[in-house]
Amino acid sequence: MGAILKPRTLPRLRAAPSRSRPRSRPRSRGSPRHGRSVAALRARLRARAGDGPRLGSAGPREQARPRRAGRHRRLMRERGGPEGSGPGQGAGAALSLPPSLTALSPSAVVARAGGDGGGSSEVQWCFLQVKGAIDEDVAEADIISTVEFNYTGDLLATGDKGGRVVIFQREQETKSRPLCRGEYNVYSTFQSHEPEFDYLKSLEIEEKINKIRWLPQQNAAHFLLSTNDKTIKLWKISERDKRAEGYNLKDEDGRLREPFRVTELRVPTLKPMDLMVEASPRRTFANAHTYHINSISVNSDYATYLSADDLRINLWHLEVTNRSFNIVDIKPTNMEELTEVITAAEFHPHHCNVFVYSSSKGTIRLCDMRSAALCDQHSKFFEEPEDPSSRSFFSEIISSISDVKFSHSGRYMMTRDYLSVKVWDLNMENRPVETYQVHEYLRSKLCSLYENDCIFDKFECCWNGSDSTIMTGSYNNFFRTFERSSRRDTTLEASRESSKPRAILKPRKVCTSGKRKKDEITVDSLDFNKKILHTAWHPMENIIAVAATNNLYLFQEKVN
Amino acid sequence: MEFKLEAHRIVSISLGKIYSARGQRGGLKLHKNLLVSLVLRSARQVYLSEPGCPPEPPPAAAGHPEEEPPPCPAAWAAEEPPPPPPQDEAGRDCQGPRPRRCCCGENRGGCAGAPPPPHCPRKRSAGERGQAGSPVKKPRREEEEPPPLPPPPPPSPPGEQEDMETGNVASLISIFGSSFSGLLSKEPKGRRRPPLDGGEAAAGTAPAEAAAEPGQICCDEPVLRTLNPWSTAIVAF
Numbered sequence: 108m109g110a111i112l113k114p115r116t117l118p119r120l121r122a123a124p125s126r127s128r129p130r131s132r133p134r135s136r137g138s139p140r141h142g143r144s145v146a147a148l149r150a151r152l153r154a155r156a157g158d159g160p161r162l163g164s165a166g167p168r169e170q171a172r173p174r175r176a177g178r179h180r181r182l183m184r185e186r187g188g189p190e191g192s193g194p195g196q197g198a199g200a201a202l203s204l205p206p207s208l209t210a211l212s213p214s215a216v217v218a219r220a221g222g223d224g225g226g227s228s229e230v231q232w233c234f235l236q237v238k239g240a241i242d243e244d245v246a247e248a249d250i251i252s253t254v255e256f257n258y259t260g261d262l263l264a265t266g267d268k269g270g271r272v273v274i275f276q277r278e279q280e281t282k283s284r285p286l287c288r289g290e291y292n293v294y295s296t297f298q299s300h301e302p303e304f305d306y307l308k309s310l311e312i313e314e315k316i317n318k319i320r321w322l323p324q325q326n327a328a329h330f331l332l333s334t335n336d337k338t339i340k341l342w343k344i345s346e347r348d349k350r351a352e353g354y355n356l357k358d359e360d361g362r363l364r365e366p367f368r369v370t371e372l373r374v375p376t377l378k379p380m381d382l383m384v385e386a387s388p389r390r391t392f393a394n395a396h397t398y399h400i401n402s403i404s405v406n407s408d409y410a411t412y413l414s415a416d417d418l419r420i421n422l423w424h425l426e427v428t429n430r431s432f433n434i435v436d437i438k439p440t441n442m443e444e445l446t447e448v449i450t451a452a453e454f455h456p457h458h459c460n461v462f463v464y465s466s467s468k469g470t471i472r473l474c475d476m477r478s479a480a481l482c483d484q485h486s487k488f489f490e491e492p493e494d495p496s497s498r499s500f501f502s503e504i505i506s507s508i509s510d511v512k513f514s515h516s517g518r519y520m521m522t523r524d525y526l527s528v529k530v531w532d533l534n535m536e537n538r539p540v541e542t543y544q545v546h547e548y549l550r551s552k553l554c555s556l557y558e559n560d561c562i563f564d565k566f567e568c569c570w571n572g573s574d575s576t577i578m579t580g581s582y583n584n585f586f587r588t589f590e591r592s593s594r595r596d597t598t599l600e601a602s603r604e605s606s607k608p609r610a611i612l613k614p615r616k617v618c619t620s621g622k623r624k625k626d627e628i629t630v631d632s633l634d635f636n637k638k639i640l641h642t643a644w645h646p647m648e649n650i651i652a653v654a655a656t657n658n659l660y661l662f663q664e665k666v667n
Numbered sequence: 668m669e670f671k672l673e674a675h676r677i678v679s680i681s682l683g684k685i686y687s688a689r690g691q692r693g694g695l696k697l698h699k700n701l702l703v704s705l706v707l708r709s710a711r712q713v714y715l716s717e718p719g720c721p722p723e724p725p726p727a728a729a730g731h732p733e734e735e736p737p738p739c740p741a742a743w744a745a746e747e748p749p750p751p752p753p754q755d756e757a758g759r760d761c762q763g764p765r766p767r768r769c770c771c772g773e774n775r776g777g778c779a780g781a782p783p784p785p786h787c788p789r790k791r792s793a794g795e796r797g798q799a800g801s802p803v804k805k806p807r808r809e810e811e812e813p814p815p816l817p818p819p820p821p822p823s824p825p826g827e828q829e830d831m832e833t834g835n836v837a838s839l840i841s842i843f844g845s846s847f848s849g850l851l852s853k854e855p856k857g858r859r860r861p862p863l864d865g866g867e868a869a870a871g872t873a874p875a876e877a878a879a880e881p882g883q884i885c886c887d888e889p890v891l892r893t894l895n896p897w898s899t900a901i902v903a904f
Contacts, residue, residue: 447701554677
């Protein structure tokens with residue numbers, strides 16, 4: 108791609124040749140697959156309470172229905188709650204709350220949780236919900252591989268290894284159930300990617316969703332980008348609550364009428380129908396990556412986005428699927444000389460010409476697209492000098508950065524390597540401003556972790572809305588939050604035991620030295636199969652989503 | 668001495684990972700294989716150094732030559748005809764393939780890559796970097812070219828060099844398949860050396876040779892050195 112890139116005003120390219128964009132329901136586009144996967148997903152997500160299908164016949168047209176006033180059907184039940192009886196039950200928690208809480212006005216709830224970041228007081232987390240099957244036997248396809256809130260926090264998208272995307276919508280507040288606000292229920296489910304086979308290289312392309320990124324909402328529909336190893340897709344999620352009736356050439360059943368039988372013409376009318384949420388693929392951005400895509404990031408101009416694989420970063424325009432610009436290429440001419448790969452990339456939240464990418468060597472490069480079309484020369488280079496005393500065989504692996512995230516303010520960025528999280532000031536390149544040890548007690552176990560492949564786990568990290576606290580995952584279903592100003596860190600666990608509604612999460616502690624205190628966990632008893640790689644924080648409130656293998660835990664700040 | 672054992676263990680584990688990565692779903696993961704190759708390189712470096720040496724930083728940190736020169740010349744000088752002392756017991760077997768291998772014009776440059784002692788650590792590192800990287804690069808390259816099924820079809824450019832290398836790959840693949848479990852499970856009796864002339868015939872006899880070789884240390888040495896020819900393998904993109 109030798110085109111000269113004009114970052115700020117991309118040439119207005121012609122829209123891709125119009126493909127068939129069926130406006131009809133997914134059913135006509137092969138939705139048996141959709142229907143099947145929805146039904147299967149629903150079956151899996153059904154709680155042990157074993158309530159039957161809640162939404163009537165599980166046919167191919169069936170879609171997950173959002174909650175609206177008056178409609179309190181839910182697809183799943185939270186575990187641990189009292190077993191409700193009917194669809195109108197609502198959250199099990201409603202039964203067990205003390206009266207004092209019911210008197211709380213919703214506005215107070217918002218104010219408390221309004222992102223003050225727990226300034227002086229520590230945030231206490233309590234359990235909100237958990238999604239997913241309880242089975243001990245976890246199917247590989249159910250393992251959640253990405254979690255992302257949208258810009259308002261009303262929608263939460265998860266992708267799994269089976270190529271499915273499940274979107275949860277936050278409950279609207281209703282007078283009758285004021286405390287159930289904040290619950291997330293299934294809004295839409297669809298199969299985003301299928302396994303593919305690259306015949307040229309005889310390689311199977313996994314359908315695992317690597318990343319989901321929302322687009323800011325510009326009309327009634329929601330858009331998100333989801334990607335697997337090779338292909339990015341733009342999905343439109345829209346609601347339909349009206350149906351056209353009274354076609355001339357079609358019966359109400361859908362059968363075609365013979366034209367000569369039509370004796371009079373009528374104009375079809377729109378009739379209300381049960382709310383349905385449809386997901387349809389709007390764009391497919393394919394064939395631009397030789398290596399595995401690890402990141403996508405939507406630009407602040409809301410018109411372009413980047414996709415990064417191991418050696419290259421491409422810039423796309425959301426409207427154009429048949430062309431992308433390569434903006435970073437670190438592939439050496441001789442692959443023998445390969446020493447580092449790109450591990451993550453992100454656009455700056457405010458400056459649409461700036462992006463960063465992290466490498467497997469523990470460095471971050473900030474690039475300005477105004478300086479050149481091909482941003483192989485970085486504008487800033489962030490690297491912390493290595494501590495020579497901590498050298499080991501595995502120093503390179505543990506310094507590899509697995510995630511990089513800008514703060515909401517745009518002034519800082521955070522990187523996650525295997526043992527620590529570092530906060531960098533964009534103005535200072537030679538070292539991070541803050542370093543937090545996530546699980547330093549694993550440093551002596553690196554050899555075993557190398558053997559069982561855990562050392563290659565790619566943990567993600569996230570900021571809260573006010574950038575005062577950061578969060579990342581660990582093993583044994585532990586996740587950690589670090590308050591930046593007070594340097595207070597908390598270890599919490601996402602477990603079934605603490606899954607009582609509104610149950611406050613008790614901080615956990617890992618015993619690092621000899622004597623184990625009560626309630627502490629020794630390093631050797633940590634379960635390394637239970638890892639929390641993906642977490643997300645609501646953009647404005649203190650609600651966090653934590654993916655523990657196949658379960659999604661939602662925690663909310665405790666309200667008094 | 669425990670460094671050597673540790674290093675050896677890490678080398679075995681790393682090679683196991685590289686091997687098993689070939690068949691995994693989704694194709695080769697470049698990042699993971701790169702990291703594994705780096706570990707392999709570091710471990711190999713420690714392993715090939717004298718027992719007295721502490722674990723060395725990887726080639727990139729070439730700023731520690733002062734630690735290396737004293738043991739290094741001994742190691743490198745000893746490498747050529749007489750094997751280093753720890754490998755005495757299996758010296759005869761090591762002798763066998765080495766002269767054969769060194770006959771090849773290409774390889775001679777590689778294994779006689781023992782640079783002048785003062786520059787030993789850095790150059791050896793460079794040579795070994797190429798060596799250690801090769802088996803990993805090979806699977807990595809395979810991701811980009813039409814998959815080489817064992818035995819891989821020789822690339823179109825002529826030359827016995829390529830034939831030998833593809834033969835090496837084929838042999839190593841078959842050997843990994845056959846004797847690798849032995850390597851990991853018990854005291855590794857050793858691994859064969861890839862034959863020079865390539866082809867299944869040599870590979871067929873090699874496992875028998877491998878079984879006959881005593882001692883793990885000796886037989887790893889030649890294997891680690893035979894990774895060298897791949898540093899010049901053609902990238903058939």
